[in-house]
Amino acid sequence: MRIAAPLLLLAALAGCGGGVDNDSIAIAAIDRGEADFNIGRLPLGETAGLLRAATARGLVAFDAQGRIYPGLAERWIASEDGLSYIFRIGDARWNGGGTVTARQVADILRRRLGELRRGGFAEDLALVSDVNAITEHVLEIRLKQPRPHLLELLAQPEFGIVRGRAGSGPMRATRESEAYELMHRSFALKDGREERVEPRILLRGRSAANAIAAYVAGAADVVEGGRFQDLPLLAAARLDAAAVSVDPTAGLFGLMVVERSPFLSMPDNREAIAMAIDRSALPADFDRAEWTEAETPWPEGLFGAEIIEPPAWTAANLEGRRTEAARRVAAWRDQHEPPAPLRIAMPGGAGGRILFARLAADLAAIGLEAKRVKPDADADLRLIDQVADYDGPIWYLARLTCPATRLCNEEAERGIAAALDAPTLAERGRLLRDAAALVQADAAYIPLATPLRFSLVRPGIEGHAANPRGWHLLQYLGGGPTS
Structure with missing residues (x-):
């Protein structure tokens, strides 16, 4: 496995460093691409999101x-x-x-x-x-x-x-070269005088490898925005387990069918892909026991008293699932040209390679080939990795129906529209449940696990807590005024 050079150089330093100073805290936010402080852009990157939440x-x-x-x-x-x-x-x-x-x-x-x-x-x-x-x-x-x-x-x-x-705060930010300094604001409201109050937060956007290397070297006290593809870097850096804080997040982590090829246009074939995947291997592949597998798109209790039964295949063991999936693929081959290798859009880095290798092996077990492509390339299947902004069915359905996928289920779309106009919450819940059942049966989204988010936090830093939102707001760090 290839590991980023900054970590190879600094791995030996893991565990080193002096005491923690909560009056001055350096944050390395992992940006996917160039570091971006533009708080007006949509979607917000990790650095810009932390900056906007702290200052607006x-x-x-x-x-x-x-x-x-x-x-x-x-x-x-x-x-x-x-x-x-x-x-x-x-x-x-x-x-x-x-x-x-x-x-x-x-x-x-x-x-x-x-x-x-x-x-x-x-x-x-x-x-x-x-x-x-x-x-x-x-x-x-x-x-x-x-x-x-x-x-x-x-x-x-x-x-x-x-x-x-x-x-309007609670912090004010000042640009310092390639970083922002943030401090709390305290006002004497009668005359409007402002005083800046510790702790001092220095926010910098970095690549995942550079952020983790900065933590190892003592140049960063907190790393924010870690995802599954960054996990192999933790192993390379030989970090102490106590430094890694994993958030108990819910949301979507799976494969979205984004191309209507002949093979993928059939729900039975899409379901065969879902049946082939050994989800239980993901935590072992990445050495994260807390990473939770998922066989349906919906977290437990999302629809309240309204229940969506899981697909029938979830009751079978992996061997039985793969036997049935292989039968479906073979039946397709008997009547059609063999399906082209499935192009799966994946993030870069060692974690992306590990996940693709797992998926490719699972698909090979039922007679399908896979090809890894870049995240923004044309693809048949695209990895979706999003934490839910709120705990409601609308968030999930909005991201699993058109235009998110080209496999539109018109009946489900009509059901969602009717639910939004429903006169009571009970009626809305029933209509959303029915629409979600149609989406699940279509298998245009193939769930794998819950989205994984982690931070690195130097022991002794105050105000940082794992939480289901995956956001760790800067104004709470260091025991500041709003913590």
């Missing part, structure tokens, strides 16, 4: 454990019918100066919702009708129908409120 609060935020926490709104209330959320804006000032008002926030949020609808949040925001200021301190979000999990959605970094280039 939304109405609400997450706390260190991933629970809803006050942001610009110091308190809020939902109407009995679920069609109105009232937020009271607390005392806050823009980073560029001036008091934050509900009227400003309403105007900015209304425009931002339009940007987010075009940037991948269309289904998530389908039930949001309007945002209006009621007074200088109070604003209302109106909904077309009740929208559970609205607060979890509003707490995402993308919903942070920015006026021009300025947010």
Whole structure:
């Protein structure tokens, strides 16, 4: 296995380093590509997401454990019918100066919702009708129908409120060459004077190899944004297990069928691929026992009392699954030309190579060939690796139906549309369950596991906690004012 040069040079240093200083904390955020501090771009990269969340609060935020926490709104209330959320804006000032008002926030949020609808949040925001200021301190979000999990959605970094280039804290950022220095802000509100309060956070975007090497060398105290493809780098760096913090995230980690080839156009053939995969081998391949396999797209309890039965093949053992899958592939070959090698789009790095090797061996066991291609190349199957922004069915269905896949199930699409217009939450739940059952039966998405997210945290750093959102906000580090 080839390992990145920075780790080969620094592996011997693992475990070294002096004491922890919570007054000054260096963060290495793993960016997939060039380090990007553009907090206006969609989707947000790891570095930009951390920067936006620290410097531009939304109405609400997450706390260190991933629970809803006050942001610009110091308190809020939902109407009995679920069609109105009232937020009271607390005392806050823009980073560029001036008091934050509900009227400003309403105007900015209304425009931002339009940007987010075009940037991948269309289904998530389908039930949001309007945002209006009621007074200088109070604003209302109106909904077309009740929208559970609205607060979890509003707490995402993308919903942070920015006026021009300025947010409203809780931290202020100053550019330092290829990094940003962030510090908490403390105001004497009567005269508007501002004081900067420790800890000092230095945020830098790096590649995965360079981020882990910086941690090993003592140049970074925390590494954020680790994914499955980075796991082999941890083994190469010989890091102590206590340094690795794995988040208990839910979401999608699997193969999406993105090309309607003759072989893949048949649900039975797509299901044969799902049956062939040895999911139990993934934690062993990557030496992460906490990585949880998945045979269905949905986490347990997603639809409440509404139950979706798993596919019938999940009751069989792996040998039985592969026997049936191989029979289907052979039957296809008897009546059609042999299917071309399946192009699977995978991320780079050692982790991508390991996962592809596992999938290629599994497919070979039922008579199919596979070919690895780059993440943005034309493909038949594409790896999807996304943490759920909130714990609702709409998030999953929006990412498993058109335009996410070319294999559109029109009946499921109609069911989702009807669910959004349903007069009661119970009726919506039933319609979403029925649509999800159709999506699952189509097997256009082949689940593998839960998405894996990890951080490296130097022992003694305060304010960092594994959480189901996979976000570790900078304002909580080091025992700062908002921790």
